[in-house]
Amino acid sequence: MGTDPLTTLERYGCAVCPTRIVCTARNLDEQLLDQLAECIDTSAVLQRNDYLYRLGDPGESCYVVRSGVFKTMTLTASGEEFVTGFHYPGELLGLSGQATGEHSDSAQALAASTACAIRSDDFPEIFAIGAGQSLLRLIAEREHNDRCLENNLRQSKAECRIAGYLVVLIQRLQRLGFDGRVLPTPMSQTDLANHLGLTLECLSRVFGKWRRAGLIATEKDSITILNPKALDALTCHLL
Amino acid sequence: MGTDPLTTLERYGCAVCPTRIVCTARNLDEQLLDQLAECIDTSAVLQRNDYLYRLGDPGESCYVVRSGVFKTMTLTASGEEFVTGFHYPGELLGLSGQATGEHSDSAQALAASTACAIRSDDFPEIFAIGAGQSLLRLIAEREHNDRCLENNLRQSKAECRIAGYLVVLIQRLQRLGFDGRVLPTPMSQTDLANHLGLTLECLSRVFGKWRRAGLIATEKDSITILNPKALDALTCHLL
DNA sequence: CGGCGCCTTGAGGTACGTCAACGAAAGTGG
DNA sequence: CCACTTTCGTTGACGTACCTCAAGGCGCCG
Numbered sequence: 045m046g047t048d049p050l051t052t053l054e055r056y057g058c059a060v061c062p063t064r065i066v067c068t069a070r071n072l073d074e075q076l077l078d079q080l081a082e083c084i085d086t087s088a089v090l091q092r093n094d095y096l097y098r099l100g101d102p103g104e105s106c107y108v109v110r111s112g113v114f115k116t117m118t119l120t121a122s123g124e125e126f127v128t129g130f131h132y133p134g135e136l137l138g139l140s141g142q143a144t145g146e147h148s149d150s151a152q153a154l155a156a157s158t159a160c161a162i163r164s165d166d167f168p169e170i171f172a173i174g175a176g177q178s179l180l181r182l183i184a185e186r187e188h189n190d191r192c193l194e195n196n197l198r199q200s201k202a203e204c205r206i207a208g209y210l211v212v213l214i215q216r217l218q219r220l221g222f223d224g225r226v227l228p229t230p231m232s233q234t235d236l237a238n239h240l241g242l243t244l245e246c247l248s249r250v251f252g253k254w255r256r257a258g259l260i261a262t263e264k265d266s267i268t269i270l271n272p273k274a275l276d277a278l279t280c281h282l283l
Numbered sequence: 284m285g286t287d288p289l290t291t292l293e294r295y296g297c298a299v300c301p302t303r304i305v306c307t308a309r310n311l312d313e314q315l316l317d318q319l320a321e322c323i324d325t326s327a328v329l330q331r332n333d334y335l336y337r338l339g340d341p342g343e344s345c346y347v348v349r350s351g352v353f354k355t356m357t358l359t360a361s362g363e364e365f366v367t368g369f370h371y372p373g374e375l376l377g378l379s380g381q382a383t384g385e386h387s388d389s390a391q392a393l394a395a396s397t398a399c400a401i402r403s404d405d406f407p408e409i410f411a412i413g414a415g416q417s418l419l420r421l422i423a424e425r426e427h428n429d430r431c432l433e434n435n436l437r438q439s440k441a442e443c444r445i446a447g448y449l450v451v452l453i454q455r456l457q458r459l460g461f462d463g464r465v466l467p468t469p470m471s472q473t474d475l476a477n478h479l480g481l482t483l484e485c486l487s488r489v490f491g492k493w494r495r496a497g498l499i500a501t502e503k504d505s506i507t508i509l510n511p512k513a514l515d516a517l518t519c520h521l522l
Numbered sequence: 523c524g525g526c527g528c529c530t531t532g533a534g535g536t537a538c539g540t541c542a543a544c545g546a547a548a549g550t551g552g
Numbered sequence: 553c554c555a556c557t558t559t560c561g562t563t564g565a566c567g568t569a570c571c572t573c574a575a576g577g578c579g580c581c582g
Contacts, residue, residue: 168411176406176410187379187425195367241436
């Protein structure tokens with residue numbers, strides 16, 4: 045693995061992290077940032093298709109995406125892949141591994157990506173430093189996101205699901221400071237359809253319809269929202 | 284509100300809680316249990332249809348179900364109720380309120396129920412006592428459950444969804460020491476259908492079919508699993 | 523150039539949603 | 553305790569949205 049891109053990050057830890065404003069490090073002063081960096085392993089540098097962790101790995105750590113995008117997936121009993129989520133910078137992964145002692149999904153980088161590992165053993169230290177509230181908030185934000193997406197899945201109409209997913213994704217990216225008009229989507233439509241519980245054909249038809257209606261434009265690795273209001277109107281407003 | 288049923292619980296706090304083996308209190312010795320009880324407000328006693336918290340309430344606390352069953356729900360933009368979950372003893376509620384500062388759902392007791400409140404301000408103290416790992420595990424278990432149910436919703440076949448929900452519910456109850464053959468279901472079928480993203484008619488038809496096939500028996504406030512293997516075979520095995 | 527993912531487009535079947543009527547049960551008020 | 557009302561569940565007929573299967577186009581890589 046190439047270690048070059050992260051040398052500065054490793055040296056300065058959380059202090060220079062681009063996502064620190066939304067992460068465990070938010071609201072910490074310089075001194076505490078250094079202490080926090082002791083608790084967090086910032087060494088995970090991954091290329092496209094590398095795995096951050098795999099199904100069955102011991103679940104002693106959870107992870108925060110620092111840059112890039114990750115896909116999490118599991119397997120059905122019949123061996124088919126099952127995409128459980130896409131994870132953008134500042135989002136938490138792999139927490140559920142603590143429940144069973146091992147990860148119940150695999151996490152794969154969809155582009156060159158970096159991630160921080162937080163060992164569950166270090167949680168008490170993080171709370172002792174005073175960064176516990178921020179970590180807790182990170183967990184709560186993940187929970188909040190999950191609920192939104194879960195509610196979205198209860199809608200069985202394809203257009204509602206897809207629009208809802210995009211709208212939630214816009215919100216997630218805006219939290220990071222993006223304008224939310226151009227969504228980086230390094231995943232294949234096949235994976236996206238899988239994740240939404242739809243067939244590729246159905247997703248493709250909806251995207252085609254929306255393109256013709258001037259609602260969105262789809263590029264290779266991104267989706268541009270041309271008419272946010274119209275998209276929002278399709279979401280069934282699940283709050 | 285009647286305070287009688289809980290007097291002993293209030294006095295002895297976590298030490299006498301029937302769900303302590305799965306809760307934050309697990310693995311604590313007598314002395315620490317008393318300290319933990321200081322951090323946790325055990326006074327919430329609710330009758331059927333009482334609210335534990337409401338949408339928009341300040342999200343300064345999360346809750347652990349001590350006894351009974353809770354239903355969480357939110358509203359669509361058009362004002363319809365939207366059932367986001369059913370919560371059994373030892374399960375965590377309301378964590379996502381931390382993300383936005385206010386609760387994004389309401390929690391209502393479906394039967395006479397009790398719950399403990401954990402203030403987010405007390406998290407550091409809980410970690411200082413040494414109960415942090417158990418609390419973390421509680422959070423992770425919630426996350427794990429959510430993922431299972433979320434994956435289940437990706438399946439659009441009604442029978443898969445319903446069977447999957449029941450199988451996950453069995454697992455959740457077994458964790459509490461129940462045998463998992465008789466599932467307490469104080470919710471209406473209307474609410475259950477709503478939560479599964481199906482219509483009442485569809486759920487009713489599937490239950491009818493399963494009753495005729497000798498798979499389940501439905502009573503007023505419970506479902507008895509007569510043929511667990513057959514039920515499991517319908518779940519699409521989402522792992 | 524050929525092969526292979528990945529996406530698009532079409533035709534047809536099926537499962538679930540919708541609408542509607544009915545029945546059972548539970549809560550209400552006299 | 554009994555009529556009334558309301559909520560909840562059952563069953564049927566019908567339409568439609570999505571899945572399935574299939575063929576073809578496009579870009580990427582060897």
